[in-house]
Every structure is written in structure tokens, then in C-alpha cells.
Amino acid sequence: MIEVNKLIKIFEGRGQVVRAVDDVSTQVAKGEVVVIIGPSGSGKSTFLRCLNGLEEFDDGQVLIDGIDIASSKTNLNAVRREVGMVFQHFNLFPHKTVLENVTLAQRVVRKRKPAEALDKAMALLTKVGIAEKANEYPSRLSGGQQQRVAIARALAMDPKVMLFDEPTSALDPEMVGEVLDVMKQLAREGMTMAVVTHEMGFAREVAHRVLFMDAGKVLEDAPPDRFFTAPSEPRAQAFLKQVL
Amino acid sequence: MALRRQVAQWPWQGLLVIILLGLAIGLWIATKQVNYEWRWERVPQYFAYQDEELQTAPFAGTVINIGPAGDSIQVAIQSEQGGLPVTVTVETATLKVAVGAQVSEDDEIGVMERKWRVGPLTQGLWVTIWISFVSGFFGLIIGLITGLCRISKNPTLRGLSVLYIELIRGTPLLVQIFIFYFFIGTVLHLDRIVAGVGALSLFVGAYTAEIIRAGIQSIPKGQSEAARSLGMSAAETMIHIVLPQAFKRVLPPLAGQFISLIKDSSLVSVIAITDLTKSGREIITSSFATFEIWFTVALLYLVVTSVLSQLLFWLERRFARSD
DSSP states (O other): OEEEEEEEEEEEETTEEEEEEEEEEEEEOTTOEEEEEOOTTSSHHHHHHHHTTSSOOSEEEEEETTEETTSTTSOHHHHHHTEEEEOTTOOOOTTSOHHHHHHHHHHHTSOOOHHHHHHHHHHHHHHTTOGGGTTSOGGGSOHHHHHHHHHHHHHTTOOSEEEEESTTTTSOHHHHHHHHHHHHHHHHTTOEEEEEOSOHHHHHHHOSEEEEEETTEEEEEEOHHHHHHOOOSHHHHHHHHHHO | OOSSOOOOSHHHHHHHHHHHHHHHHHHHHHHHHTTOOOOGGGSGGGTEEEEEEEEEOSSSEEEEEEEEETTEEEEEEEETTOSOOEEEEEEGGGOOOOTTOEEOTTOEEEEEEEEEEEOHHHHHHHHHHHHHHHHHHHHHHHHHHHHHHHTOSOHHHHHHHHHHHHHHHTSOHHHHHHIIIIIIHHHTTOOHHHHHHHHHHHHHHHHHHHHHHHHHHTSOHHHHHHHHHTTOOHHHHIIIIIHHHHHHHHHHHHHHHHHHHHHHGGGGGGGTOOOHHHHHHHHHHHHOOHHHHHHHHHHHHHHHHHHHHHHHHHHHHHHGGGO
């Protein structure tokens, strides 16, 4: 579903050159859940943002469902429809109600009829357990509720892949669970997911594969039970010692 | 003892009243010094006045009959050349002729119908309001387009918008109005009103552009990233996500800009557009009530700007619903 070949992303600024993503190649199969972990500044968020073109990468190739997103013939907006993304800071539209947040892109991008978009939105809001807040503005919701709305908003486009960029990092501890539960349910339903997270429990429970990144490189690519019990890389061992 | 102490407010409020009273007395003494005679009673007629419609004889002839007709009087006049008599209707109290009187053409018979007419102050106020409104409308459109060009990736659009903004912000409005009227207006054969509105629109557009640019740039990047990640195009993101939020934020500075515009519009009086300021100047030449008229003109500007600022304040509160 996702194929990445020799991806390179370089940040330049103030005389410094940072290779945020340094020659990364990997793939995510349909229905697979891949969790990307690593210390902060290791390039995992940048890598994830390259997958839907939010970050313009410098070299390499990203194929979504066989479509090269960097090709000049590709309509990037059409690709992004198929790739849902959930952000660390939710990024809900504050001037729209919860319901409008979920229906807007359906109407504008998918050209769905208002009634159809509404039905879809209510079904998804019910699924993430927040239907009763449909007519509230996002500022009236807790962080966990906002993140669940953001997930519903992404799902409303019927994406083939979901990208999660540290979805629980900005949440109060007691709200992490409700968001993880929604993500676990999605994984069980067979959604293809790429998740950047610090939630080791989630990685252990849900992931099919764990990628460990450091300094822009993927150092470890293993199933969770092997990664958490017997990591081969010394840097992965050191990282696990810190977080577990 | 609490850190927060109750301080009596009334001595300060009293001081405020005393200062204001002092200012008023000072003003009164100052006008006494220059032997100014206040004639406030002359001012109302410049808002609206009753026009007397003089009724005159249509031709030379004789008044053959005078008879009441409701509240007024009908005067029948027979022409010297013969033919049917013509009746003229006038108000009873103003009748100037008697039966059998000889009248020549255009002689006054009386006055009919005192009509209320709009005075020059009201007309000037109306011109000021609509010129400001039209200029504000075009200025907003120009500002929106220029603001978007200013943050565009295209160097041509960016360069043009920067040049325009710098030109307008770096020169006085009065000079711009003269250039617009005497140069551009002459070349393109523009009416003075068009030249005035054009100059004001370009002026307010440059300031609005900077306000809108700042508003757009104040919206967090995550908002457009979220919209783009849903597959919206750059234009759709701008229209549905960024501009509505930016507009809400820039409403207070925009309001200030439009209030300035109403005041700045007084400068178009230099190209002989009869706005509120020019009306005031014209009235003074006939009434000699210099102080009263200028105070009245100032008050009228104050009323218009206060109403606008209340209106925008109300709009702002409505937009604040989602906060």
C-alpha cells in the first residue's frame, strides 16, 4: 500500500544542514499496522509527513497504492484524499462545529450531498463515541474528545491509509486511553496504519511491525515481540531502557 | 489586611467632572475674548428647510374670482387676450390679490405648499457616507487581492504588491488625490467622483492588504496542513479554512481602518466633491456661523464613526461564538 524508496529529506537553516530523513526504504502492506518509534528529533514525524507530501522531500520515491506522489503527473490532492492524517495538536477547524469539521471535506473534496455527508459524519462520530457533541465548537471539547473528532474527520474521506503523528503526545494522561481505544479498534478492522508514537504498550499490542528511527535512519525493523525483547541495535537497546 | 484595598471612586469622578467643566468654561471665555456671537439657531436650517413655492400669474389679466378650496384658496384669472380663465391655488394666509385686481405676467399671487427640502449638511453627510462605503468596499477587495499576492510564491505578484503598498503608504493621501484627479483623471477622462473614490479605494486597499496579510499569517500552519491532508486544494483551504479565521482576527484593525477612511474622506473636498467638509465650508460663506458649523460637522463625523464602530463591535461579538 505504501512503498518508500531511498527517501531523503534535508533541512537547511542557519548554516546547519540536517538530514532529517536519510535514505529510508520500507513498505507498508495493506491492512498492516506499522509503529514508528525513536527519540525526539530522530526524523520520524518528518518521515510520516513525507508520506502524504506535507513535507517536500529532496530525493527518493513514495508510492501510495502504486502512485508516485512526487511525479509531476500526479494530482497530489487526489492522493491525499486516500491518505488520512491525524496530528499531534488535533488541528480541528476552530470556526466550525464538530459536525462541520467532519462534513466539510466530504462536501468540498468528495462532492457528497449534504445529507450523505451528514449521515457519514454522524455514523463516524458515534463510532468514536462523541455523537452528543456534534453541534459544539471544538474549543468546548477536551483534548481526547478533540483528537477523536480529528480521527473521525480523517475517516470521513474513506481513506485507504491512516497516518498518525504522535496522536496522544499532547493529551492529558487520563485521555490517552480513549484515543488509543479508537485506534485499536481501527487496527482490528483492518485499516492500514502508520503510527508515530511514544506509547510502547500500543506498539506491543497492535503493531505488526515496529520501525526504530534515529538520526533520520531506520535502524531496526522487526515485529514488536522481537523488538521489545531482543533488539539488535545498541541504540534501540539504550532507547528501550530509557522508556520501558 | 488584604493586599487588595477598596479605593473610593467618587473623588476621581468628581475631579473628572471639574476638569470637563473647566474646559467648557475656558472655551466660553475664549469665544468671549474674540467677541464671537454664537448663532446656533442658524444651524438647523442647513439640515432641512421649508421651501416656499411661489405662485405667480401665468399671464397678464384680471382676477375674476377668489373662492375657498379646502384649506387653501383658488384664484381665477382671466387673460386679456380672452379664452378660459385659469385658476391658481394658494395658501389662505399668503393671498396677495383681491377680486378685480389687474395682474401682469409673473406677478405674485401667493405661496403654495411649503415643502421640506434636504439641506446642504444632510446632503454632504450623505455624500461622505456613500463615498466612504463605496471606497471601503473596493478597498476591501483590492486589499484582499493584494494581501494574497503579497504572500504568494510568485515573485512577480509579490513584487507588484509590495511596490503598490510601499507607494501608497509612503505618500500623503492628499497628494494621491491630486495625482489621481489631475493626472490619471485627465488622462482617462474620469469624473471627479470616480477620481475621489478611486484614490480613496487605492489608499485604503494598501493598508487593508497589510492587515489581511498579517491575519492570514497569524493562522497556525497546522490549520492549512489539516485541510491539505484531507485533499483540499490550496484555494479551497484558503476559502474554507484560513480566510474565515483570519477575517475574524483582523476585524478590529479593519474596523479602525474603515473609521479612518470616513475621516480621511474629508480630503476629497479639495477636488470639489461636496462632501460633509466642503458643505460646511460652503455654508460658512453664507451664514458666517463659522464655529457652530465646524462643531456641527465634527459632531456629524463623530456620530457616523461611532455608529460604525458599534456595528463592527457587534459583528465581532457574533463571530466570537466559536471561541
